[in-house]
Amino acid sequence: MAILSKKDANLILDPLADNNPITIQVLGICSALAITAELKASLVMAVSVIFVMGVGNVVISLLRNVIPSKIRIIAQLIVVATLVIVVDQVLKAFAYELSKTLSVFVGLIITNCIIMGRFEAFALGNGVWRSFLDGIGNALGYGVILVIIGFFRELLGSGTLFGIPVLGDPIAKTGLYSIGYENNGFMIIPPAALIVVGIIIWVQRSRNRALIEEA
Amino acid sequence: MGLKENLHQTKLKFQGKKMAPAFNAIHTFLYSPNETTHSGGHVRAVDDLKRTMNTVILALVPCLLFGIFNAGYQHYSAVNGFPADFSIMEHFITWDNFWLGAITVLPLVIVSYGVGLAIEFVFAVIKGHEVEEGYLVTGMLVPLIVPVDTPLWMLAIAVAFGVVIGKEVFGGTGMNILNPALTIRAFLFFAYPTWMSGDKVWVHEGVERAGTADAISGETILGYLAQNKGAEFSYSLSDMFFGFIPGSVGETSAFLILLGGLFLIFTKIASWRIMVSAVAGALAMGLIFNGVVAAEWIPEYSKFYGLMEFEFWKHLIVGGLAFGIVYMATDPVTGSQTNKGKWIYGFLIGFISVMIRVFNPGYPEGVFLAILLMNVFAPTIDHYVVRGNVRKRMKRLKNATILPKPSEGQAEELKVETA
Numbered sequence: 001m002a003i004l005s006k007k008d009a010n011l012i013l014d015p016l017a018d019n020n021p022i023t024i025q026v027l028g029i030c031s032a033l034a035i036t037a038e039l040k041a042s043l044v045m046a047v048s049v050i051f052v053m054g055v056g057n058v059v060i061s062l063l064r065n066v067i068p069s070k071i072r073i074i075a076q077l078i079v080v081a082t083l084v085i086v087v088d089q090v091l092k093a094f095a096y097e098l099s100k101t102l103s104v105f106v107g108l109i110i111t112n113c114i115i116m117g118r119f120e121a122f123a124l125g126n127g128v129w130r131s132f133l134d135g136i137g138n139a140l141g142y143g144v145i146l147v148i149i150g151f152f153r154e155l156l157g158s159g160t161l162f163g164i165p166v167l168g169d170p171i172a173k174t175g176l177y178s179i180g181y182e183n184n185g186f187m188i189i190p191p192a193a194l195i196v197v198g199i200i201i202w203v204q205r206s207r208n209r210a211l212i213e214e215a
Numbered sequence: 216m217g218l219k220e221n222l223h224q225t226k227l228k229f230q231g232k233k234m235a236p237a238f239n240a241i242h243t244f245l246y247s248p249n250e251t252t253h254s255g256g257h258v259r260a261v262d263d264l265k266r267t268m269n270t271v272i273l274a275l276v277p278c279l280l281f282g283i284f285n286a287g288y289q290h291y292s293a294v295n296g297f298p299a300d301f302s303i304m305e306h307f308i309t310w311d312n313f314w315l316g317a318i319t320v321l322p323l324v325i326v327s328y329g330v331g332l333a334i335e336f337v338f339a340v341i342k343g344h345e346v347e348e349g350y351l352v353t354g355m356l357v358p359l360i361v362p363v364d365t366p367l368w369m370l371a372i373a374v375a376f377g378v379v380i381g382k383e384v385f386g387g388t389g390m391n392i393l394n395p396a397l398t399i400r401a402f403l404f405f406a407y408p409t410w411m412s413g414d415k416v417w418v419h420e421g422v423e424r425a426g427t428a429d430a431i432s433g434e435t436i437l438g439y440l441a442q443n444k445g446a447e448f449s450y451s452l453s454d455m456f457f458g459f460i461p462g463s464v465g466e467t468s469a470f471l472i473l474l475g476g477l478f479l480i481f482t483k484i485a486s487w488r489i490m491v492s493a494v495a496g497a498l499a500m501g502l503i504f505n506g507v508v509a510a511e512w513i514p515e516y517s518k519f520y521g522l523m524e525f526e527f528w529k530h531l532i533v534g535g536l537a538f539g540i541v542y543m544a545t546d547p548v549t550g551s552q553t554n555k556g557k558w559i560y561g562f563l564i565g566f567i568s569v570m571i572r573v574f575n576p577g578y579p580e581g582v583f584l585a586i587l588l589m590n591v592f593a594p595t596i597d598h599y600v601v602r603g604n605v606r607k608r609m610k611r612l613k614n615a616t617i618l619p620k621p622s623e624g625q626a627e628e629l630k631v632e633t634a
Contacts (some may be wrong), residue, residue: 181368182369185405185407187406189405
């Protein structure tokens, strides 16, 4: 990390671990539940959010001295909405099948608490470069959790990864299925994501006890 | 040196070490410990947690035995045809039935206890507290509320899930929000629906034989009704009451469950308020549905007709409703604690169970969902009962502040009013 000073590097590294938007700040849970049944969707969502947050934080940071504080929420919404539409159009152009399953949730990036949270908490008070790093860092932290959840839910729920069967064929009974293994239908339904998030939170906090909130 | 002394010596050797809770548990499970308290006042009573748990297990044993025989009986009847003149001694309590039932049901019991207790021991050692007795009842309930042919590895995963996510993360026995046995049941139901519902799973070998010439079917009564095929099953009322019907292992015999329930009420282990109000709730919802049918508000081709037409009191003797009410709704940890709360809690369990049964053909048995739902609401109910009580007393206090002179005769009136 020679390019970045230690302070700047922390902007990216902190959200990945000890200040993770999902497991520590408990933001952006809705999309973590909704789209993580498949790894592919999780990954696309993660990349989309990285784009929206990186660019959005830069734009807000550039405009931070121009936006009147009374209408700043609306201004932020317009910036997010614009970026989300860009993402949506790109998906429709280059990954149409995926965009059909994701389109509702891509639209919902607008309401992703992490984005508005970082605009409010960071981009409005910091320079462009630092805001960019903060945006990327938080989106990465969000994306990492999303991919972890997606990995377990797709592997256990459908026996596939990125749509490729890895445990054998459930109908022809090959691989693991030949010895009686079956897919866990519970992992397909959204509540399972809550439980996976809960387990991630549990593991993270028992590894680093400083993170445990006081009751 | 007897076994007790041996255990005591081993326990002393491990005292203060990491594995101590495990040895303590084995010792206290078999004997009462040697240690006595020497100072201070303390309560002497025999009804500790272990005794409570054992009483419930005792009440479950008849259901388990019946389940073993029934597993065999249902299998042989499905294969060879139901006996024409059914006699209990000749067709039900036979070695064949017992043997088949034992080799299908006992593995469920062993896996349930093995996995569950192993997890309890591991958590006790990690957290450094004593092994808790909480799993003893859960471990017995679990095999009784699953179909006979549930694959053992599925059961093992579900038990691990239920004990860890349903109980240990909340802090172990006594701290859990949801009934662990029902958490396990719910996990199985949502994870492996093909093994937990339908017309194949309730009879041993039903799934294996499906699609072959020897196919056997063991649709449950609720299953028939949900498909509007109420006329097709041949079970008589006494079959339903005594439990000679297909279903999960231990839930079929309303008679034995009734006996178990009376035993639990008599020993004051389970709350009669919850049982009575849950029965009332189920009957109330059943009556409403019967009324809807009687008033001809729904047509006969409606998919709810079969279950709505089912006489209201029969809901109590089919499916898992009776079992759920007696053994699971009354769980003292997850249920309501206040007496008034218990009435509300129980009533809603019965009410919602029958509602789910009728309105959601996807879940032919709603009792586990109803109890889990009310488990979540139990603290809220208690909160409002306590608040209501506080408010009532505050009001009484406010009205009673100005005491008239005794000579005016109003003091007596006030006493009567506030009593």
